[in-house]
Amino acid sequence: METSFTEQFRQFIEGEKSAGGRELREKAFAVFAALGFPTPNDEDWKYTNVAPLSREPWVVPPLMLSPSDFDRNEDRIAGFDFGRNGFTALNMAFACFSIHVIPKDMAFAEPIKLEYSAANRMMTSPHVVIIAEAGSKATIVESYHASSSGFTNAVTRVMVGDNANITHYRVQRNAPDAFNIGTTDVTLGAGSSYDSTNINLGGRLSRHDIDLKFTAEGGEAWVDGLYMLGGNQHHDTHSIIDHTVPNCNSHQTYKGVLNDNSRGVFNGKVFVRENAHGTDAQQSNKNLLLSNDARVDTKPQLEIFNDDVKCSHGATVGQLEEEQLFYLLTRGLPEVLAKNLLTYGFAEEVINKIGIESIKKELDVAVLNRLGRPIEL
Amino acid sequence: MLLEVKDLHAGIEGKEILKGLNLQVKKGEVHAIMGPNGSGKSTLSKVLAGHPTYEVISGEVLFEGKNLLELEPDERAREGVFMAFQYPVEVPGVSNSQFLRLAYNQKMLHHGLEELDPLEFNDYLKEKAKIVDMDPQFFKRSVNEGFSGGEKKRNEILQMAVLEPKLAVLDETDSGLDIDALRIVAEGVNKLRSSENAIILVTHYQRLLNYIQPDFVHVLANGKIVKEGGKELALELEEKGYDWVKGAAV
Numbered sequence: 001m002e003t004s005f006t007e008q009f010r011q012f013i014e015g016e017k018s019a020g021g022r023e024l025r026e027k028a029f030a031v032f033a034a035l036g037f038p039t040p041n042d043e044d045w046k047y048t049n050v051a052p053l054s055r056e057p058w059v060v061p062p063l064m065l066s067p068s069d070f071d072r073n074e075d076r077i078a079g080f081d082f083g084r085n086g087f088t089a090l091n092m093a094f095a096c097f098s099i100h101v102i103p104k105d106m107a108f109a110e111p112i113k114l115e116y117s118a119a120n121r122m123m124t125s126p127h128v129v130i131i132a133e134a135g136s137k138a139t140i141v142e143s144y145h146a147s148s149s150g151f152t153n154a155v156t157r158v159m160v161g162d163n164a165n166i167t168h169y170r171v172q173r174n175a176p177d178a179f180n181i182g183t184t185d186v187t188l189g190a191g192s193s194y195d196s197t198n199i200n201l202g203g204r205l206s207r208h209d210i211d212l213k214f215t216a217e218g219g220e221a222w223v224d225g226l227y228m229l230g231g232n233q234h235h236d237t238h239s240i241i242d243h244t245v246p247n248c249n250s251h252q253t254y255k256g257v258l259n260d261n262s263r264g265v266f267n268g269k270v271f272v273r274e275n276a277h278g279t280d281a282q283q284s285n286k287n288l289l290l291s292n293d294a295r296v297d298t299k300p301q302l303e304i305f306n307d308d309v310k311c312s313h314g315a316t317v318g319q320l321e322e323e324q325l326f327y328l329l330t331r332g333l334p335e336v337l338a339k340n341l342l343t344y345g346f347a348e349e350v351i352n353k354i355g356i357e358s359i360k361k362e363l364d365v366a367v368l369n370r371l372g373r374p375i376e377l
Numbered sequence: 378m379l380l381e382v383k384d385l386h387a388g389i390e391g392k393e394i395l396k397g398l399n400l401q402v403k404k405g406e407v408h409a410i411m412g413p414n415g416s417g418k419s420t421l422s423k424v425l426a427g428h429p430t431y432e433v434i435s436g437e438v439l440f441e442g443k444n445l446l447e448l449e450p451d452e453r454a455r456e457g458v459f460m461a462f463q464y465p466v467e468v469p470g471v472s473n474s475q476f477l478r479l480a481y482n483q484k485m486l487h488h489g490l491e492e493l494d495p496l497e498f499n500d501y502l503k504e505k506a507k508i509v510d511m512d513p514q515f516f517k518r519s520v521n522e523g524f525s526g527g528e529k530k531r532n533e534i535l536q537m538a539v540l541e542p543k544l545a546v547l548d549e550t551d552s553g554l555d556i557d558a559l560r561i562v563a564e565g566v567n568k569l570r571s572s573e574n575a576i577i578l579v580t581h582y583q584r585l586l587n588y589i590q591p592d593f594v595h596v597l598a599n600g601k602i603v604k605e606g607g608k609e610l611a612l613e614l615e616e617k618g619y620d621w622v623k624g625a626a627v
Contacts, residue, residue, distance in 0.1 A: 322429070327466035330426050331480040331536060332454035332487070341479065345470030345519070352470065377475045377495075 006033070008060045009093060015063030021070035028082050028092035035086040044085070047265040047297045048207055048236040053179045058123035058151050060094055073099045076129050080157060080185065084209075087181045091155045095127035102131065102164070108138040111356065115143050118150025118178065128156045132164040134189070139167040141359065144202070146178040154182040162189040162216065167196075169354055173366065174202035176231060183209045188248070190216035197353050198225035200235045201366055210239035214248040214276075225254045226350040228370055229262035229294075236265035243271060247278035255350050256287040257343060258294035259370075266298040270313065277308035285315040288346050340371040378439070379404050379575050380544055385436035387424045393434060394420040396600035402544065405572040409586055409611060410579045412597030413619040418579045419463065421597070422548040425577075426460040427453055440544065454480075455487040459542035461533035463549040468520035473532065474502060476520050477539050484540060505538040509565040527558030534565040545569075546577045551585035563588030583615040596622045 009029050016022045037054040038045035070077070076099055082092035100112050118124045130140060144152055152174075160166050174180055180203045188194055200206055212221055227235040241250045256264045266285045287296045298315040320342045328338035347367045354360040368375055382400040386393060394417045402408055412418050423431045425438065427450035438445040445453060468476065474495075481501075482492040493501060503513055509531040521529050530550055537545050547566065551559055566589050570576060578589060586594075586608065594611045596604040596619075604610065604622045614621070 323466050324468055326428060326450065327462065327468070328476075328480075329450040330454050330460055330462075331476070332451055332483045332540065333480055334451050334483065335449070337479065337483070338451070341471055341476070342468065345468055348470030375479070377479075 004057050005029075005060070005090070012060055012063055012094060016070070018070035018074075020074050024077070025093050025095070028089050031083050032086055032089035032093055035083075035089060037086045042085075044238060044267075047263075048205070048234065050205065050207075053151060053181075053205055056121075056151070059121050060123055060125075064096070069097065073097065073129070076131065077127075080155070084183075087153055088155060088183055091125045091127055091153050091183075094123070094125040095155070096125055097127050097129070100128070100130045102133060102136040102138045104133040104161075105135040106133075107136065111139040111141045113141050113143075114156070115145070116152050116154065117144070118146045118152045120148040120150055123151045123153060126152070126154045126156075128154075130156070130158045130166075132158070132160050132166050132192075134161040135163045136161065137165040139356070140169070141356065142168070142170045144172040144174050144180055144182075146174040146180075146202075148175055149177040149179075150174075151179040152181070154180075155185065156182070157185045158187075158194065160186065160188045160192040160194050160219075163191045164189065165192065166194050167355065168194065169356070169359060170196065170198045170208075171359065171363070172200045172202055172206055172208075174206070176202065176204060176233070178203050180206040182207070183211070186210070186212040186221070188212070188214050188216070188219035188221060191218040193220045195222040196224065197350065198223075198237070199351070199363060200225070200227040200229075200237070201363075201370070203233065203235070205234045207236040208238070210237070211242075212240065212250075213242040214245050214250075217245050217247045219245075219248040221248075221250045223250065223252045224350055224353060226256070226347055227254075227264055228257040228347055228367060229264060230259040230370060231262060232260070233262045235263075236267075238265075238267045240269045240271070241281065241283075242273070243276040243279045243281060244273045246276055248276070249280040250282070252283040253350065254285045255346060256285070256296055256298075257290065257347055257370075258287065258296055259290040261291070261293045263294070264296040264298075266296070266315070267301070268299070268313075269301045269303065270311070272302075272304040272306050272309050272311065274305045276306050279306065279309040279311070281309070281311045281313075283313040286346075287315075287317045288343065289317060289319060290343065336372065337375065340375055343371060344368060344375065344377075378402070379441060381437070381439040383437040383439075385421075385424070385438060386434040387420060387431060387436070388434060389420065389431050394600055395424070397436070398597075398600065398602060400595065400602070402575045402577065404543070404575055406593065407570060407576045407578065407589065407591045409591040409594045409608075410577060410597055411581070411583070411594060411611065411614060414581065416597040417600045418581070418597055419548060422460055422463075422546050422579050425458065425546055426450055451483075454540070454542075455484050457543035459537050459540055459545045461530070461537060461545065461547040461550050463552060465521050465524075465529040465533050467522045467524075469522050471520050472517050473520050474499065474516040477502060477536065480536070481539055502539065506535060508538045508568050509534045510561050511535055526553040527555065527562075530554060530558065530562050531565070534562055534569070538565070538569055542574065544575050544577070546579065548579045549581065550578070551580055551582060559585065560588060583611045586611045598622055
C-alpha cells in the first residue's frame with residue numbers, strides 16, 4: 001500500500017510550486033514511508049486495526065493550490081508535529097491546506113463551515129489551521145458526510161488566542177462504508193475557552209485523535225462527544241488533555257451507544273503537570289451496550305504530578321437503567337418504545353449541547369432513526 | 378368494583394411482606410393506606426404497578442373485574458392504573474413534553490382514539506399544568522432532572538392529570554414536601570378527584586389527609602390491614618401512634 005502512494009506522491013508533488021511546500025511534503029512523505037500505517041502492535045492502536053483501510057488502493061486527487069499559498073502561510077502551517085503517526089505524516093504529504101484567521105477582538109456571527117465529502121475510492125487530506133486571535137470569538141462547524149466508500153484523513157488545528165472563545169462542533173456522518181481518520185490539535189491561550197462537541201455516527205472505521213494543551217493560565221475547555229454505532233461499525237476516540245500551566249479547567253463527557261456487532265474505543269488521557277496547580281479536570285465516559293455482541297474498550301487515564309488539583313474521572317459500561325425503564329412503563333409506554341426513548345435520552349445529553357438549532361435537529365433525527373423502532377417526537 | 382385485592386401475599390427476594398391483604402375500592406372513592414415503616418405500604422404500591430422485583434406469592438388483584446397481575450406494567454397503565462412515585466426517576470435527555478405526549482398518545486392509541494400532534498398536545502399540557510401551578514418552562518426540561526423534591530412531586534401529579542387514570546396510587550407523595558409544596562400537590566389531587574376515578578393515598582403521616590380528605594382509612598401493620606374506618610381514624614392514629622394498632626387484627 002505504501003508503494004501505491006509512492007508513485008502518486010511523485011506526480012502529486014509536481015503540483016507544489018513552493019520550494020518550502022515541496023520540502024515539507026517530501027519530509028512528511030519520508031516519515032510516512034518509514035512509519036507506515038499503525039498496527040495493533042502500537043499501544044495507541046491496540047484496539048483499532050486499520051488493515052481494512054490500509055490495504056485499499058486509494059486514489060489521491062491532484063494538488064490544487066495557487067503557487068503562493070504555501071509561502072504566504074508557511075509560518076502558520078509549520079509547528080505541527082506530523083510525525084506522531086503514519087496518518088498525520090500522510091496528511092502532511094498530501095495536505096490540502098486551508099487557513100482561517102479570526103482577527104483580534106472580532107466576533108464572527110456566522111460559523112466557519114468546514115465540509116468534507118470524500119468520493120468513492122478517493123483519499124482526501126484536508127489540513128485546516130484556525131487561528132483565533134486574542135479576544136476573538138467564533139464557532140467552527142466541521143462536518144463529514146462522504147456518501148460512498150471514501151477515505152478522509154484530516155488534520156484540524158485550532159489555536160485559541162488569549163481571551164478568545166471558540167465553539168467547535170465536529171460531526172462525522174459518513175456513509176457506512178467510508179473511512180475517517182481525524183486529528184484535532186488545540187492550544188489554548190490565557191483566559192481563553194474552547195468548547196467542543198464531537199459526534200461520530202457514520203463510517204465503517206473511524207478514529208479521532210484530540211490533542212489539547214493549555215499553554216497559559218485561566219483557560220477552560222470542554223471536550224465532549226458521542227459515538228453511536230451499529231452493524232459492524234468501529235469508532236475510536238483517543239484524547240489527550242494536557243494541563244501544563246496553573247489554574248485551567250477541563251471537562252470531558254463522552255458517551256457511547258453500541259448496537260449489533262459494533263465496537264467502540266475510548267482512551268482519554270488527562271495530564272496535570274508538576275506546576276499546574278489549581279487545575280480542575282473532570283472526565284467521564286459512559287457506554288450503553290444494546291447488544292450482546294457489541295463491545296467497548298474504555299480507558300480513562302488521569303496522570304497527576306501536582307497536589308493542588310481537583311480531578312475526577314470514571315467510566316461505565318452497561319445496559320439501560322431498570323428503574324428508568326420501569327418508570328416509563330408505568331406511564332404506559334410499551335417496552336420497546338421505552339427502551340428507545342431512554343437510549344435517545346442518553347445520546348441527547350450530548351447533542352443538547354449543540355447551540356445551532358439546525359444541526360441539533362438533524363442529529364436528533366439521525367439518533368431517532370438509529371433506534372430499533374423510530375419514535376416521532 | 379374498580380379494584381379488588383383478595384388475600385394478597387407478596388414480597389421481595391423470597392421475603393413475604395404482604396400477608397393476606399384485602400382491599401376494595403369503588404369509583405369516586407379516596408382511600409388512605411397508612412402504616413408504620415416496614416408495614417408493606419410501598420410493597421402494595423409496587424405490586425399494583427407491576428414492579429418486576431416484587432413477587433406475588435398468592436391472592437388476586439382484579440381491576441374492573443380483570444386480572445391485573447397478568448398484565449405488564451405498561452398494559453396496566455394503558456388500562457388506567459397510575460402510580461405516583463415516592464422517588465420520581467430522572468430521565469436525562471428526554472423533555473417532559475416529549476415524554477408526556479408519547480405516554481398520552483399510547484393511551485389514546487390503546488383506546489382507539491385520536492393522537493395529538495406536538496402543537497395540539499402543547500395546548501392540552503398547558504391547561505393541565507394549571508392544575509399543579511406548573512410553569513410551562515418545565516415542559517422543555519428533561520424529565521425530573523434537576524427538579525427540586527417539590528417540583529418532582531408536582532410533575533407526578535401533572536402526569537396524572539395528563540393521563541387521567543381510573544385509579545391513581547400516590548405512594549408517599551407527601552414525603553419530603555414543605556407545607557407550600559404539599560398544599561399545591563394536594564390541591565392538584567383534589568381537582569383531579571371525580572366520581573369517575575379513585576385514589577389510593579399511601580402515607581406514613583396524617584398531615585396529607587388534612588388537605589385530601591379520604592373516604593376510608595386503612596391501617597396496615599405487618600403486611601395486613603389491622604384497622605379500618607373513616608377519616609377520623611387518621612386523627613386518632615396521629616394522636617395515639619402506630620403502637621396503638623400494631624398487632625391488632627380487624
